Amino acid sequence: MLENIGSVAGVIWHYLEDNDEATVTKLTREIGENERTVLMGVGWLAREGKLDFEQRKQGTYITLKIQQPNAEVV
Numbered sequence: 001m002l003e004n005i006g007s008v009a010g011v012i013w014h015y016l017e018d019n020d021e022a023t024v025t026k027l028t029r030e031i032g033e034n035e036r037t038v039l040m041g042v043g044w045l046a047r048e049g050k051l052d053f054e055q056r057k058q059g060t061y062i063t064l065k066i067q068q069p070n071a072e073v074v
Contacts, residue, residue, distance in 0.1 A: 004037065005037065005040045005041055005044055006044065008031070008033050008037050008038065008040070008041035009041040009042075009044040009045050011031050011033075011041070012027060012031065012038065012041045012042060012045060013045060013050070013064070015027065015030060015031055016051075016062065016063060016064045017064060020063060021054075021061045021062060021063045022061070022062055023058075023059045023060060023061055023062070024038055024039060024042065024060070024062070025059070027042070027062070042062060049065065050064060050065055051063070051064065051065055052064070052065050052066075
């Protein structure tokens with residue numbers, strides 16, 4: 001089960017990378033997994049600090065967290 005959740009997390013990552021944002025409902029429909037597994041994959045990525053969430057009237061939108069370039073130490 002854990003391996004499947006990790007795989008779904010990877011699919012979610014790539015989906016958001018290509019499509020900028022989505023709700024859980026849209027992710028579930030687009031990647032063809034059940035909602036429970038999608039939620040576990042979202043949780044996996046959120047725990048790793050890789051997602052941002054924005055609450056709107058239409059629902060909660062998920063995006064990839066913008067990665068800051070590493071600053072060079074001189």
